[in-house]
Amino acid sequence: MKNMRLLIALIFFSIAFSGCAVVETAMPSGALPEAKTAYLTGAFSRGKVAGFALIAVDVKSGAEFAISLGANSLLPTAVDHQVVAIKLPPGRYSIAKWVTFGTLTKEIILRSVVKNPYLSAPFDVQAGTVVYMGNFDIDSSYSSLRHSYSITPKPVSIQDARTKFLATYTSFSENKFKCLMCIDAQSNHTLDPMAVNPVPGS
Numbered sequence: 737m738k739n740m741r742l743l744i745a746l747i748f749f750s751i752a753f754s755g756c757a758v759v760e761t762a763m764p765s766g767a768l769p770e771a772k773t774a775y776l777t778g779a780f781s782r783g784k785v786a787g788f789a790l791i792a793v794d795v796k797s798g799a800e801f802a803i804s805l806g807a808n809s810l811l812p813t814a815v816d817h818q819v820v821a822i823k824l825p826p827g828r829y830s831i832a833k834w835v836t837f838g839t840l841t842k843e844i845i846l847r848s849v850v851k852n853p854y855l856s857a858p859f860d861v862q863a864g865t866v867v868y869m870g871n872f873d874i875d876s877s878y879s880s881l882r883h884s885y886s887i888t889p890k891p892v893s894i895q896d897a898r899t900k901f902l903a904t905y906t907s908f909s910e911n912k913f914k915c916l917m918c919i920d921a922q923s924n925h926t927l928d929p930m931a932v933n934p935v936p937g938s
Contacts, residue, residue: 774863777820
């Protein structure tokens with residue numbers, strides 16, 4: 737009977753925290769830019785752990801968009817500095833939460849608040865702009881009493897971030913690019929591709 741009560745409690749816990757948000761489908765590497773769409777991206781490394789996602793919350797409407805931290809596969813899969821991008825409606829957002837989700841069902845299981853003030857600070861994203869959150873390492877550890885998760889930002893410059901993004905999404909070289917957690921002062925601004933890649937003869 738005790739085991740049955742524990743099972744019921746775990747099922748209730750899963751349902752209570754699953755919420756309505758779903759993990760967005762990552763854009764394929766051959767995706768083409770859309771004039772009225774904004775983009776959220778980052779690079780992620782992790783072992784064979786459960787699904788993780790960061791949630792961008794629309795400050796005005798409260799709508800949530802979850803970006804998987806690495807390949808959104810059916811089974812836990814290790815990835816190394818993998819770039820993932822999703823589409824967003826233009827607007828003002830905050831990376832307010834991180835979650836774990838079932839790799840098979842894609843249902844969100846557990847939510848936690850993002851405590852890093854640089855990542856969670858509200859930011860504006862215009863149509864056609866790519867917002868690079870940063871480079872992150874994801875880890876999970878187990879003990880007899882505790883299951884711990886960690887998402888750690890790693891140093892990256894805005895130029896290196898843009899180069900890494902374009903290595904995966906090659907058609908976005910003319911899109912404006914901004915970074916939330918890049919280490920250089922330029923990360924507070926939006927890179928204009930015409931300044932990064934000037935037209936020959938200009």
